[in-house]
Amino acid sequence: MSYSGPEFDPSRQRRFRRAPLAVGLAALVPGALLGWVVYEGVGKPGGSARASAAGQARTGTPKSAPVSPGDDAKVPSPDAARPLQGKVVVIDPGHNPGNFRHTSEINQKVNIGTNFKECDTTGTSTNAGYSEARFTLDVAHRLRTLLERQGATVKLTHDGDQPAWGPCVTRRAEIGNAAHADAAISIHADGAPEGDRGFHVILPASVHSGAADTRPIVASSRALGERVERDFAKVTGSAPANYVGGGTGLDVRKDLGGLNLSTVPKVFIECGNMRDSSDAALLTSGAWRQKAAQGISEGIVGFLRG
Ligand code: ZN
Numbered sequence: 001m002s003y004s005g006p007e008f009d010p011s012r013q014r015r016f017r018r019a020p021l022a023v024g025l026a027a028l029v030p031g032a033l034l035g036w037v038v039y040e041g042v043g044k045p046g047g048s049a050r051a052s053a054a055g056q057a058r059t060g061t062p063k064s065a066p067v068s069p070g071d072d073a074k075v076p077s078p079d080a081a082r083p084l085q086g087k088v089v090v091i092d093p094g095h096n097p098g099n100f101r102h103t104s105e106i107n108q109k110v111n112i113g114t115n116f117k118e119c120d121t122t123g124t125s126t127n128a129g130y131s132e133a134r135f136t137l138d139v140a141h142r143l144r145t146l147l148e149r150q151g152a153t154v155k156l157t158h159d160g161d162q163p164a165w166g167p168c169v170t171r172r173a174e175i176g177n178a179a180h181a182d183a184a185i186s187i188h189a190d191g192a193p194e195g196d197r198g199f200h201v202i203l204p205a206s207v208h209s210g211a212a213d214t215r216p217i218v219a220s221s222r223a224l225g226e227r228v229e230r231d232f233a234k235v236t237g238s239a240p241a242n243y244v245g246g247g248t249g250l251d252v253r254k255d256l257g258g259l260n261l262s263t264v265p266k267v268f269i270e271c272g273n274m275r276d277s278s279d280a281a282l283l284t285s286g287a288w289r290q291k292a293a294q295g296i297s298e299g300i301v302g303f304l305r306g
Pocket of ligand 1: 094123132188
């Protein structure tokens, strides 16, 4: 390997010549900031808890501030802190809490390529009445926050009452396609018999029929799904479903419009079985839903970073 470029690029050399004053000032800044943080944390009555959390963030700044030209290389770039900058993720919260009030609208048939199916469904619920639609929306919101923190642009296919029902599964796919999503995920929880437990990720089968042509996204969707499956298991501690997928946590289907009509890498996740009392105890826990979102987020981040 040969190297023909200059030892330093010109902009760095210019910075170096101006360095002495900058170095002196930069060296003073961490101490000054630290003193201020101590004042915020200790000196202000009643402000310690709030200030200490803020202080953690602030004390990070002086550490990463360049104190000499030689340290430039160690400063994390904005890209390193926000690795998903420029990436688009579409989150599809399964069903809609308003669907049960709009049965005629959601029962209309739509063309999913392979056949006609209901526009949308109400979804399932726990035996105590916690609906799948509320669950999916909550996990979607948590997941959006985590992904946005990584720099991603995140779009939801619906957000509770926006719109009041649906949208249809065809539209859910179109939203991901129109956004040119780098990854799309549809969030669900299952409604299987008591004793059926665990989660699984659903991958698109290779389908070429009517408006459906998943052939270009089968491989990338599998890569996405495998990352999500692995990280969801790791973060939540949940086992792969014991009633589908042969213990792999993965299933392949050709009957879901949201997958059939997707032109971007897309998977579904069934986070657990709402009709099983042990799974329901997890699904109704906010702390567990945060873990679920974290596991999904890590899988998506891993997929997008390659
Ligand atoms: Zn569902």
